[in-house]
Amino acid sequence: MTAIHAQPQARVKPSAVREVLDVLTLALLPVPLIVTVVPHAFAGGGTRRWFGGRGENRRAEAQAAKDAAAASFYELDTAQRGLRISIETITAVDSSPGARRAESDFAALGRRIDEVSHRYISAVDAHDLDRDDLEPSTATRARSELEKAKDELDRIKSELDRFEQGLAPLLDKAENQLARLAPAVERAKQTLLSASNALDAARAAGLRADDLAARLATLGPELTKLNEGAGRHGVAETLQRAERVQRDAESIRTEAEGLPERAQEIDRRLVSLRTRAQALANRAGSVEPVLSELRRRFTAACWQDLQQVPDQAAASVRQAEEKLREAGSAREEQRWADATALLGTVRALLNSTDEAVSAAGDRLRRLDDVAQDPRQEIDRTRFAIRDAQRLAMTGRTTPEPRHARPLDDAVGRLDRAVAALDGRHPDYWRFLTETEAVRTTVARVVAEIREERGSGSGSGSGSGSGSGSGHHR
Template sequence: MTATPSQPYSPSVPRAHRHRRALADTLTLLALPVVAALALPAAFAGGGTRRWFGGRAESQRAEAQAAKDAAAAAFYELDTAQRDLRISIETITAVDSTPAARRAVSDFEALGRRIDEASQRYIGAVDAHDLDRDDLEASVAAQARTELTRAKDELENVKRELDRFSDGLGPLLGKAETQLARLAPAVERARQGLLAASNALDAVRGSGLKADDLAARLAALAPELTKLNQGAGQHGLPQTLERAERVAREAEAIRVEAERLPEKAAEIDHRLVSLRTRAEALTTRAGQVEPVLSELRRRFSAACWQDLQQVPEHAVENVRQAETKLKEAQAARDAQRWPDATALLSTVRALLNTTDESVSAARDRLQRLNAVQKDPQQEVERTRFAIRDAQRLAMSGRSTPDPRHARPLDDSVARLDRAVASLQGRHPDYWHFLTETDAVRRTAARVVAQIREERGTAP
């Protein structure tokens, strides 16, 4: 049976697989191996010119002929099953190169050798006995019946092995057929995606915008489309599926970016105006920092304002850099270098945010120092409340608090007392006092979060 030609892979294998029974039944008699084709006419021949004799010899001849017919039927069924299974194996190998698939091919080849051996013994038994001889002896007919029956049994045993092997191929075959069924839709999606991306680029260019980077990305997909058109037979089905999906994703990304390009241009224009206005406002605010620093120097100890000394100088420098980057961003926008314009605007925003924070810090410092100088007790009570709230939670449902919670809270009480004591004197460091109370409240909040996490309760 190894003379059966292997069918070459083509993308239509799934359809051939679904109809392989019908095709095999139609073509089997035309495609049987040469030796089998020579054997079958003898298996089904009848009549002739021989003389018929009654008695035991004719009875043995009839039994031998029946055994020969049964063996021929077993041979035919095994050959048909092998042909069907070969189509399944070819479907799997066209798609799957995993160790499991390679093992299936190896097992099928081993089965093929078993089939060849059984077939050769069957054909040898057929060739060894001419059941149409007029002088066929009863003993010879009995021997023929025995050998043909043995050949039939062996063919049936191999057929059962083949059936078990076929049943075990179910997962591999199902996976292969699923992948084959995905191929045509995947390739079509890739083609349609490329067409949609091309149309979107044409529309953008028609509006007067350039999209050179997107056009370059689309052009880079042309070789991939060529490989898709060449088909899975040349490049392999897994690789073709992966290529089709990747091309579809990239084409869709290009289409989305192209369609959003007018919106992006408008957004960049808006950000240029907004950031330019903000830079001008910060220039004005930066000029107001020096009077704030003068008041801080006049009314509070050096520890309360020394870290703010460089704010005016840094603010002026940051705004100057921001204005330079704004000019570069405008030039990039005019040249329609969208990524460059976006990156430059992000730099401008970061510079202005830093400047805003430092300028605001000076005024906020003065406000907080004024408040604590006027009434430090309000800050003390606010901090004590945070500690007591954490202590109540730590004691909830317990007779004694967990040391992991009690220790940091006890330390916070002592730290607050020291901060309050530091306000005594002629020139108290109010800023140190405020940073200490801030730190105490953060510690209390951290203990509360830890307790709630351990108890699984929502904040």
């Protein structure tokens, strides 16, 4: 006891005393009274008011409708967000009427979604299902409105799904273009680098390639735009730019790599054409003796058209030599396109001169041959006529008039040409041109017959009575 009293007295808070008294009071009350008091004792502090199992069921049903509507709202919102990305993908790539129509249709659908979503949010805000004093009728009304909102959300979601299905072709096309974009830009950059390297190699070989350098410089701004990306310039435009840059850079690269060989080829052609021009100048000098021989032995009709050949040949050779000097200067200045064009002009001049100079010698040779023995030319032409006649009669009793008539005319022309050789001063050149014209006509008839029979349009046994006398001459 002494020890106990020696302890200092502890102060007891009044609140603690009250708590103990409350507990003791409850303990002393009869059991039925405790049951009655306890609910009211714990009803304060935000706890829910109880109104029986039926009311709680209605609250639960309303909460379930709210949860279901929220799930539908979330699905619709997720689908709309995904579809908006698809629309943005399409419009970034495609500017066709179909893409623009899809964009406007999606905007209209979005406005309807906003209306349905607003009604859903209003229904949620209108009813606090966690209120202590929530009435059963209010819970029932909340469930009805939330179920209606869910149905509207589901219907517009179904419509959104159908709209998305219809976008599939446009979206596939847009995604394919997007898939091509990055590789196309990378190829363009790599080709530009290759072109620059090829140009550097050409310059290291002593070739200036100023025109190629200027073309490459024009691609610099295009490369800048490629680096800025499709976000600034659009997918379609960037893709087109990348393909254009790659194509132009590839052309520059090819030409730059081919410059050494091109220079060598121009050098070879310069040497070759100079040699040919000198040879033609020498040959042109031989035309005059040939003309003298023609004048001495044959009538004027046989050589008059060749009178200007010596002067024309000499002038053409001089012009070719002047163009060769210009081509040489262009080569030294590395104006490759000019050098190539000038060499083409030289070649054309020398070809025409060669033909004219050769024509004089060929004329004399042919006239010599026919003057000594025209029989070979006659037989050659007559054989062509008879061969065509046999073909025209194959499988027929009489030839087709459209085939027989020109063949009969050919026989008559040949006969007249042969008769003209009996004069004192025969025109052998006219004779040769006539026989050549006859053979040309005959060849045309033969080609027509074979074409008709090859297509099956010719009749096998016609009864036409056209002039067929020529077929047995």
